[in-house]
Amino acid sequence: MVGLILIALGTGGIKPCVAAFGGDQFEDDQEKQRTRFFSIFYLSINAGSLLSTIITPILRGKATHLKQRCYPLAFGVPAALMAVALVVFIIGSRMYKKVQPQGNVMIQVSKCIAFAIKNRFRHRSKEFPKREHWLDWASEKYDKRLIAQTKVVLKVLFLYIPLPMFWALFDQQGSRWTLQATTMDGNFGAIQIQPDQMQTVNPILIIVMVPVVDAVIYPLIKKCKINFTPLRKITVGMFLASLAFVAAALLQVQIDKTLPVFPTAGQSQIKVINLGTDGATVQFEPQLQSVNVMPMESTGYMTFETSQLRSLNITSGNKNIIKVIELPGENRHTLGVKNNATHIVAELLFDNVTSKPEEGNNLIRFINNLPDTITVTMGDTSFGTLESLSASNYNLFPGGRKDNITVIRNSMPCSVISRAFGFGSAYTIVINTCSANTLNVTYSEDIPPNTVHMAWQIPQYFILTLAEVVFSVTGLEFSYSQAPSNMKAVLQAGWLLTVAVGNIIVLIVAGASKLSEQWAEYVLFAALLLAVCIIFAVMAYFYTYIDPNEIEAQFDEEEKKQVEKDQDVYEKQAEADSRM
Numbered sequence: 001m002v003g004l005i006l007i008a009l010g011t012g013g014i015k016p017c018v019a020a021f022g023g024d025q026f027e028d029d030q031e032k033q034r035t036r037f038f039s040i041f042y043l044s045i046n047a048g049s050l051l052s053t054i055i056t057p058i059l060r061g062k063a064t065h066l067k068q069r070c071y072p073l074a075f076g077v078p079a080a081l082m083a084v085a086l087v088v089f090i091i092g093s094r095m096y097k098k099v100q101p102q103g104n105v106m107i108q109v110s111k112c113i114a115f116a117i118k119n120r121f122r123h124r125s126k127e128f129p130k131r132e133h134w135l136d137w138a139s140e141k142y143d144k145r146l147i148a149q150t151k152v153v154l155k156v157l158f159l160y161i162p163l164p165m166f167w168a169l170f171d172q173q174g175s176r177w178t179l180q181a182t183t184m185d186g187n188f189g190a191i192q193i194q195p196d197q198m199q200t201v202n203p204i205l206i207i208v209m210v211p212v213v214d215a216v217i218y219p220l221i222k223k224c225k226i227n228f229t230p231l232r233k234i235t236v237g238m239f240l241a242s243l244a245f246v247a248a249a250l251l252q253v254q255i256d257k258t259l260p261v262f263p264t265a266g267q268s269q270i271k272v273i274n275l276g277t278d279g280a281t282v283q284f285e286p287q288l289q290s291v292n293v294m295p296m297e298s299t300g301y302m303t304f305e306t307s308q309l310r311s312l313n314i315t316s317g318n319k320n321i322i323k324v325i326e327l328p329g330e331n332r333h334t335l336g337v338k339n340n341a342t343h344i345v346a347e348l349l350f351d352n353v354t355s356k357p358e359e360g361n362n363l364i365r366f367i368n369n370l371p372d373t374i375t376v377t378m379g380d381t382s383f384g385t386l387e388s389l390s391a392s393n394y395n396l397f398p399g400g401r402k403d404n405i406t407v408i409r410n411s412m413p414c415s416v417i418s419r420a421f422g423f424g425s426a427y428t429i430v431i432n433t434c435s436a437n438t439l440n441v442t443y444s445e446d447i448p449p450n451t452v453h454m455a456w457q458i459p460q461y462f463i464l465t466l467a468e469v470v471f472s473v474t475g476l477e478f479s480y481s482q483a484p485s486n487m488k489a490v491l492q493a494g495w496l497l498t499v500a501v502g503n504i505i506v507l508i509v510a511g512a513s514k515l516s517e518q519w520a521e522y523v524l525f526a527a528l529l530l531a532v533c534i535i536f537a538v539m540a541y542f543y544t545y546i547d548p549n550e551i552e553a554q555f556d557e558e559e560k561k562q563v564e565k566d567q568d569v570y571e572k573q574a575e576a577d578s579r580m
Contacts, residue, residue: 015496020488023480025097028549031481036214038477042469043210050203052078105486109150112142148551149484155546156482157494159539163234165532166471167502168509169241169525170464173199175506177248177457180518182360183255184454186423192400195360195423198454198461205465213469230478231540237471238533242526244464249522251456256519258451261303262354268309268327269301270348273444275338275369275389275430276316282335283313285322293337296432298444301332312346319344330354334428334446336367336389349391353426356447360399360423363447367391367430372409374431378418379403391428399423405441407434414439422449484548 022041026034060074116138123137131137135147135154181195221228263269274280274293283290288308291299306329314321316339323346327333332351337344349367357363366376368386376383376392383392397403400423406415416439421427426447433440475495483491509528515521 016489016493019476020480020483020492021096023477023488024099034480035477038480039210039214039473042473042476043207046203046206046210050200050207053197053200053203099485105490108146109153109487109490112138112146112150113154115141116147149487149548152482152484152546152548152551153487153490153494155543156479156491159231159536159543160494160498162532162536162539163475163495163498164501164505165529166238166241166467167499168505169245169502169529170468171499171503172506172525173202173461173464176518176522177460179358180248180252180255181454181457182358183259183356183424183450184360184452184457185450186360186400186454187420188455193454194400195454198457201458201461202465202468205462206469209465209469210473213466229545230474230481231543233470233474234478235533235537235540237467237469237474238529238536240463240467240470242529242533244460244467245522245526245529247460247463248457249519249526251452251460252519252522254456255450255452256517258448259356260301260447263303263330263332265330266306267303268306268329269303269332270335271299271301271332271444271446272335272337273298273367273428273430274316275336275367276340278317278339280314280316280337280339280344282337283315284309285311285313296430296442298428301446314344314346316344321346323348332446334391334444336391338369338389345389347389347391351446353394353446357396357424357426360450362397362399362421362424362449363394363426364397364421365392365394365428367428369430369432370409370434374434375408376431377406386431394426397421399425405429405439407431407439409434413437416441419443425449482546482548484551 019038019041022037023034026037056074056078059077060070113135116135119137119140120134131139133151135151138147178195178199181198184195186193186195186198218228270284272280272282272291272293274295274297277295279295280293281290282293284302284304286308288304289302291302293299306327309325309327312323312325312335314323314337316337319339321344325348332353334349334351336347336349338346353363364378366378366383366386368374368376368388368390371388373385373387375385378395379397381395381397383395386392400420402420403418404415405418406413412434414434414437418429424447425445428444428446430442430444431439432442476492479491479495480488509525510521513521513524515524
């Protein structure tokens, strides 16, 4: 909590001020250079994000000899680099143009608004001349310059009301879209991409697209005689973000087709593994279904109504047994069948898996098909001691990697490298032989690995990143250009506040929607943003761009005339006094 509070205070001080501070370095006639600065500024933010996303996990995993993650190194290196950055910034401070602070503007604006509301409410029943703007009711206490500047700020802040919906969609890259990636295949050949690493696509595309949009797309639009104003850019950005979520919904529909079906209440699922050397036939009674299973092979899960399934009639070779069963329902089970020399062994195992493994992990368990008791280890994980024809519990393993399987039988070890399990799978590994350092295993797929490739997320990332470039970079520049000289950071803070509100909207909408299908939630968010986009387009149509410098110049001229007038009065009074 202390770390989070300090981060909040630090970013609260840096984020609104650094953009305004950068904009202050340009003269009034350097509008093109200032616009380019905001693009470079946004690019540098994402370059830092990209480096952090890549390097920090590497630093975290450096202490391999300790067999644990090294968070002190992962936090310490960025902290040291931040200290170096602060020193560099201070050393170069003499090079910057610095606008002197003019008191607490936020408090002045808040008091001015509060007094105007209070004063208007106080005179609500009296006959007073109507005033052009409700803020003019503060003129009894506050000067006209502050009132005019406050009007400008409120006008822009009112325009910001619909904008949080954009951030409600945009920030789901790190939540919903990452969860979507956990159900996808991250095998990119030479490298295995983890679901959370797909977030690096956004900063990579930002670094590429900001220069392209700034130097190529915008000039082309200008050559086509299209007046692509800042508010039109923001509108287009909102529309593109909505389109990105439509793409995410279409992808989710394809992913859902590959997801396993789990039993509902009143249903049970059974798969059969033949552990023997003879074929086996299993009849699910009474006359529900019959399957033939070849030696060392297995079936997929079969779904039955629990109330109808009474017994299993198992035949292998010239032997037959009937196994009466009573299942609890809403669960999966594995039937292990083996034809021994004297009888058929049939073990019904409870599969304690009710959903696909999250975050791209894999679930692994072992069945001992040897006549002896063995000890099983996979990687650094021990599965304990397994009796003959018994199964271990499932254990969780990171996705996309292989591990060494080691079995100790009669104090003699044997091992083999496992197959690559992909992402989001569950496997039952049957141990068949362990002799002369040779380990033979067979694999039974309980939950198939993710088959839709993570690369299919790139189109939605591309559309959303393009939306971010035309929306966010433009918003920073617009907030600066429309703000009075002493309220640049105030409007930057207002712009950043829309991000926080957007995150709250996600919690509210996701909690209230109660949608069981993820694709439907994506469509809901896309529809909401599209509706908000239309509302914002109407608001933007009636917005009149202003030049705060002209307003302030007008007040400067009035103050100058007032000073000259006061000077004339003073001189005339002095002349009259001298005659007396």
